[in-house]
Amino acid sequence: MPTGVPMGDARERLFDAADRILLRDGPSALTSRAVTDEAGVAKGVLHKHFADFDGFLAAFVLDRADRLDERAAALLRAAGSGTVAGNLAEALTAVFGSVAVAVVALVTFRDELRARLRETWPAGVPVLTEIAVMIRDYLAAERELGRLAPGADPEGLAPMLVGTAHLLFGDRTGAPPTEAAVRSAVDGVIGAVLV
Structure with missing residues (x-):
């Protein structure tokens, strides 16, 4: 999986992936692994840009x-x-x-x-x-x-x-x-x- 995704692009890719998961599968399916898989990036990309998954979710909301x-x-x-x-x-x-x-x-x-x-x-x-x-x-x-x-x-x-x-x-x-x-x-x- 690519890890050299610029921050702005990474945020939008991750947020858009969270949108799709929420709409398709609901909040219980929203995990860091599901988001990074959906976004097509390595799991470390999310944790490179956000302190933790709840930090990502707060920024997303x-x-x-x-x-x-x-x-x-x-x-x-x-x-x-x-x-x-x-x-x-x-x-x-x-x-x-x-x-x-x-x-x-x-x-x-x-x-x-x-x-x-x-x-x-x-x-x-x-x-x-x-x-x-x-x-x-x-x-x-x-x-x-x-x-x-x-x-x-x-x-x-x-x-x-x-x-x-x-x-x-x-x-x-x-x-x-x-x-x-x-x-x-x-x-x-x-x-x-x-x-």
């Missing part, structure tokens, strides 16, 4: 949380266009149809990982927290534009939407929810505050 920034910016740009429910349903489907649900399962699955993440992520579960912030900011923008009632509470609605979407997408082995099911769930949460 935080990287995936950071990747939500682009999705959050796109959702915020959508404020005032389309429909509020349509924009939310599309955004929730995009983030929960990705590796996000599997990352949440991974964080829940590994006590050591949660402890490591607490060093840099003081509250909530990375990825879910970022999604909630993304939804909250979007709802606040829509309220400012007058598309949500003045009394709408983005701070309270966002976690309700995230929790609802997580329940819809939580079964990684079954068929994903239909577009109509996601839209219906979103309508159920925000319907009373739409203007």
Whole structure:
């Protein structure tokens, strides 16, 4: 196996390999050997760049949380266009149809990982927290534009939407929810505050 992989390339190869394993086999299959085999690198590559496997997993989870920034910016740009429910349903489907649900399962699955993440992520579960912030900011923008009632509470609605979407997408082995099911769930949460 090659060991002369540059750090940036190694990180991405290892993170992408972790994505594939999580999506295909779930968090219990995520081991250092599985990741390096999937990435096509020697096991020492992972340990050369990360202090230990939990260090790798913490960096992986935080990287995936950071990747939500682009999705959050796109959702915020959508404020005032389309429909509020349509924009939310599309955004929730995009983030929960990705590796996000599997990352949440991974964080829940590994006590050591949660402890490591607490060093840099003081509250909530990375990825879910970022999604909630993304939804909250979007709802606040829509309220400012007058598309949500003045009394709408983005701070309270966002976690309700995230929790609802997580329940819809939580079964990684079954068929994903239909577009109509996601839209219906979103309508159920925000319907009373739409203007």
